[in-house]
Amino acid sequence: MLTNSLVLGAAEAASHEGINGGDILFQLVIFIVLLALLKKVAWGPLMGIMKQREEFVANEIASAEKSRKEAANTLEEQRALLKEARVEAQNLIEKAKAQGDAQRELIIADAKKEAERVKSAALLEIDQQKEKAVAAIRDQVSSLSVLIASKVIEKELTDQDQEKLINDYIQEVGEKR
Template sequence: MVKAPLVLGAGGLDFNGGDILFQIAAFLVLLWLLKIYALKPLLNVMKQREDHIASEITSAEKRNAEAKQMIEEQQELLKKARAESQSLIENAKKLGEQQKSEIIQAARNESERLKESAKQEIVKEREQAVSALREQVASLSVLVASKVIEKELDEQAQEQLIQDYLKEIGESR
């Protein structure tokens, strides 16, 4: 008779309830230990991780909403700045046109004043020239008359005498 080697769990067809009961008890103790020392901390870590991820998502959504609001505010400020700069440019153009008109008007007024002053100066100079000419004519007349009185001349000699004096006055100028 050959004896079969001993194999674990190969007890044949015998039902060994004590071993099964012991294995079930050991399994339950192992499950209880795993639950206390491994599963609870693992579930706590996973719960913390879930809470952290949820708070990060909420925070990111809040920051995203704030960023969108800031972008809208910046765009509104940019629109206002553009409108203000356009207004400033328009005002500067209007002011430039107004100053241009004022300068042109001032130049025209100054031109008119200078023209009037020149006209008055011309009239004054003309009057002085006429007055000087009258004085010269008067002195010439007196001179001619004195010469005529000194010499009785015929008409031709008198004409020659006047022409000579006129030439003499013209050269003295």
Template structure:
């Protein structure tokens, strides 16, 4: 096989012209589109990384907010427990004070009624004693036995009244 130099030169010139035309009209726009696509992919990757970082920061903020909310809820529960314990103690103290006051009033009322009863009994005994004395004087009984019977009779009368 023989190499024809003319054909080779023509082929090289054709390839050169083809390369020049492809470079001017095809490769430039193609590479430009590929560079734009590469920039788009790179920007999307950067945005994804930023979004991932923002999501991580947001998750940490949410965790902190949740922890704070739990802490506040615990504090509210503890405060409610303390308040209810305090109120229960106050109610218990109030009830004890009220019971003591009622007991003291009852003791005073009982003492007052007792004093009234004793006073009434004294006045009745005094009245009965006067009656007995007047009856004894009226009868002028000289015998001890008759006087004892009269006293017993009047004491039975007094006992029957109460």
């Protein structure tokens, strides 16, 4: 309605040939009132909404920057922890290898000692068995010698009898074994 009256007022002014000061003043007052209403009704709330939107965007940007910095810090912390875990794992592997090597050397040393002990025991047993065999042979030789001597004393032997006697005793010793 206000615009219709302005348009009508402008059309009437154009139909008159002279400049009407009252119409100009009226239109100027209406224009100022319209500007004041626009400022109060539309411009103020619009500027308030724009100010709120600007603050919201600024807060979102600040929050995003803060989140980015926190993510970068977290990423660096995770990288440091991962590096530390890798170093720790490498140390554990090296310790396990060293322990395995030490254990292997200990097992080898124990096996060598055991082998040496078994060898010594076997050599000792061989010597004992050898001494027993030598003692048994001495006993047999001495008993044979006594037996032969007693037989020889009992009778006077010819060469043939002596040979036969020796062969008989050798055969008898072979059967005893």
